[in-house]
Amino acid sequence: MTVVSAPEAFNSDDLYIDLRTVFHRALYLKCEGVNFAGSIKLKPATEMVEAAEREGALKPGSVLVESSSGNLGVALSMIAASKGYRFVCVTDSRCNDTTKQLMAALGAEVHTVTTPAEEGGLLGARLEFIRRLCAADNRYVWLDQYANPNNWRAHYNSTAPAILREFPDLDVLFVGAGTTGTLMGCARYLRERHPGVRIVAVDTAGSVSFGRPAGRRMIPGLGMGMRPPLLDESYLDDVLIVEEADAIRTCHRLAHRGFLFGGSTGTVVTGAIRWLADRDEELTAVTIAPDFGERYIDTVYNQAWLDEHYPGAMLGVHPRLRPAPRRPVQRHIRALA
Ligand SMILES: Cc1ncc(COP(=O)(O)O)c(C=O)c1O
Numbered sequence: 001m002t003v004v005s006a007p008e009a010f011n012s013d014d015l016y017i018d019l020r021t022v023f024h025r026a027l028y029l030k031c032e033g034v035n036f037a038g039s040i041k042l043k044p045a046t047e048m049v050e051a052a053e054r055e056g057a058l059k060p061g062s063v064l065v066e067s068s069s070g071n072l073g074v075a076l077s078m079i080a081a082s083k084g085y086r087f088v089c090v091t092d093s094r095c096n097d098t099t100k101q102l103m104a105a106l107g108a109e110v111h112t113v114t115t116p117a118e119e120g121g122l123l124g125a126r127l128e129f130i131r132r133l134c135a136a137d138n139r140y141v142w143l144d145q146y147a148n149p150n151n152w153r154a155h156y157n158s159t160a161p162a163i164l165r166e167f168p169d170l171d172v173l174f175v176g177a178g179t180t181g182t183l184m185g186c187a188r189y190l191r192e193r194h195p196g197v198r199i200v201a202v203d204t205a206g207s208v209s210f211g212r213p214a215g216r217r218m219i220p221g222l223g224m225g226m227r228p229p230l231l232d233e234s235y236l237d238d239v240l241i242v243e244e245a246d247a248i249r250t251c252h253r254l255a256h257r258g259f260l261f262g263g264s265t266g267t268v269v270t271g272a273i274r275w276l277a278d279r280d281e282e283l284t285a286v287t288i289a290p291d292f293g294e295r296y297i298d299t300v301y302n303q304a305w306l307d308e309h310y311p312g313a314m315l316g317v318h319p320r321l322r323p324a325p326r327r328p329v330q331r332h333i334r335a336l337a
Pocket of ligand 1: 039041070071072176177178179180181182183220221222262264265290291
């Protein structure tokens with residue numbers, strides 16, 4: 001039995017899906033949505049808030065403010081409610097309505113930026129708004145997930161050790177790149193403890209993180225409109241770029257096996273499956289699902305949204321999907337070894 005008295009006290013770090021039955025490739029998908037915030041962002045949110053409290057920057061009466069496309073905002077809304085802080089989430093027009101409603105339900109104030117800044121687009125406009133807020137009132141505390149080292153430290157301290165505990169023979173880890181907190185925390189830990197593991201970053205087309213041109217991006221979570229301050233490419237073995245339309249197809253394919261995941265999971269799984277298909281090696285490969293699919297029910301899983309933004313992307317049975325092979329239901333990853 002697990003008993004908690006604060007929502008941030010619970011997180012499951014040991015649920016994996018064996019994707020062989022969906023994609024016919026040995027790839028384990030670590031599910032990070034099993035907590036009250038519903039995403040991997042619980043970890044950096046907790047780490048950043050607790051560090052700010054330790055340093056004395058965050059104290060009773062402080063108002064938390066942060067820029068988020070959704071998941072960090074939800075996690076901070078939850079933690080702020082739990083600890084009794086006010087929280088203002090600054091987001092933009094790409095944030096799902098469902099996510100904004102979740103934040104509001106948790107008591108957060110949501111500010112949506114709609115006009116891109118000349119420098120830095122919508123993200124630039126969000127940051128400008130936060131800087132103005134903090135300059136006008138010193139009760140505001142901006143955690144700044146884009147530059148805060150406690151973002152990557154959260155994954156250095158928990159995500160990477162949890163993966164290595166279950167997969168001591170890990171060969172390759174695929175990680176989606178947003179702020180690159182997950183990527184850099186895992187990469188730093190693995191470089192120190194298990195330097196043979198290949199680290200492959202997966203980004204979305206239209207993101208400028210790895211020096212490519214900016215383009216339209218509709219799926220929140222992955223990709224950036226500026227170079228991520230936390231990113232250090234010297235830790236990476238490879239970088240994969242995935243089109244959003246392909247990520248959406250992968251989401252639908254997973255959904256037709258009963259696994260409903262968010263758009264960024266579709267992106268990393270698409271990249272990982274391609275990378276593995278190009279290699280004729282038996283590898284122990286893991287990737288990370290930052291959240292589940294309910295938050296994308298009005299976008300990635302909505303035919304009207306798809307018709308508007310990705311004409312040709314169809315909900316419905318994937319044409320190449322074969323009936324699922326009859327198999328014993330695996331319950332314990334250790335039983336697979
Ligand atoms: C759904 C989703 N996927 C991926 C990421 C990227 O994680 P990171 O910021 O650690 O690079 C995020 C971060 O907000 C996210 O919300």
